[in-house]
Amino acid sequence: MYKLMLMSAILLLGACARVDYVQLGDIDQSQGQLTPISVKVSQFAIEMAAVAEVGRHVATNSAARSQSQEIRDLLALINMGPRTGNPVFDDTYAENILDQLYQQCPSGNITGIRNIREAKTYGPVSGEIVRIDAFCIQSGN
Amino acid sequence: MKRLILTAVLSSLMLALGGCTHSVHMVNTNGFGDVMPKGSTTQYIEARSEQVVVFGFVFDVDYVDEAHTRLLNQCDGNIRAVSTQFSTSHGFLHWTNKILMKGICEQPSA
Numbered sequence: 001m002y003k004l005m006l007m008s009a010i011l012l013l014g015a016c017a018r019v020d021y022v023q024l025g026d027i028d029q030s031q032g033q034l035t036p037i038s039v040k041v042s043q044f045a046i047e048m049a050a051v052a053e054v055g056r057h058v059a060t061n062s063a064a065r066s067q068s069q070e071i072r073d074l075l076a077l078i079n080m081g082p083r084t085g086n087p088v089f090d091d092t093y094a095e096n097i098l099d100q101l102y103q104q105c106p107s108g109n110i111t112g113i114r115n116i117r118e119a120k121t122y123g124p125v126s127g128e129i130v131r132i133d134a135f136c137i138q139s140g141n
Numbered sequence: 142m143k144r145l146i147l148t149a150v151l152s153s154l155m156l157a158l159g160g161c162t163h164s165v166h167m168v169n170t171n172g173f174g175d176v177m178p179k180g181s182t183t184q185y186i187e188a189r190s191e192q193v194v195v196f197g198f199v200f201d202v203d204y205v206d207e208a209h210t211r212l213l214n215q216c217d218g219n220i221r222a223v224s225t226q227f228s229t230s231h232g233f234l235h236w237t238n239k240i241l242m243k244g245i246c247e248q249p250s251a
Contacts, residue, residue: 079232081164081230097168108222115167128165
């Protein structure tokens with residue numbers, strides 16, 4: 001029980017943000033007034049192997065500890081590959097970001113695009129985020 | 142016996158939850174330079190390609206160029222608002238790298 005409380009406290013205190021990638025495009029301030037727009041999509045992510053590892057540390061008897069280790073190893077085998085942050089269960093969550101940008105700026109006259117890949121993390125659980133910040137040019141024509 | 146059943150149940154649960162995971166590495170958008178010209182026809186175009194990696198052995202190193210060529214082949218006008226997504230689908234002893242390119246094909250009306 002003490003171990004579980006300690007692990008929970010560590011996980012809660014360890015909540016933080018992570019940035020993986022930022023890219024800034026051209027900024028055109030000559031065509032008109034710039035209105036900030038932003039599109040953010042996110043997906044729940046969990047590192048199951050890390051959860052099994054936590055279970056191994058929390059387990060009180062050696063049999064449960066051994067089981068957790070077996071599960072952790074199995075999950076590592078079935079989820080091989082490069083990763084940015086924790087794995088998600090749906091990789092289509094950022095596919096309609098273009099539509100969302102156009103909804104906020106129907107003229108399509110957009111400048112100062114910042115492409116950001118980031119996450120909010122809570123130990124083995126995270127929200128994997130793709131965010132596009134930009135300016136919509138209000139030309140007044 | 143009890144331990145075996147418990148391991149099987151837990152493994153099945155974890156497999157169901159974690160058996161099909163993905164990682165989106167990067168999404169980049171570009172090419173929103175000007176106002177969409179009036180009178181032009183536009184349509185969304187997209188191209189996908191994949192690279193399978195087994196035991197770390199790579200089988201198709203041209204997959205990014207393939208997606209790029211497929212996108213270009215869909216439009217002979219101006220391609221604007223291009224977005225590129227690079228992701229990986231994880232698997233048992235293998236993984237698949239994926240490229241998705243989307244854009245808007247803009248052509249002057251005849």
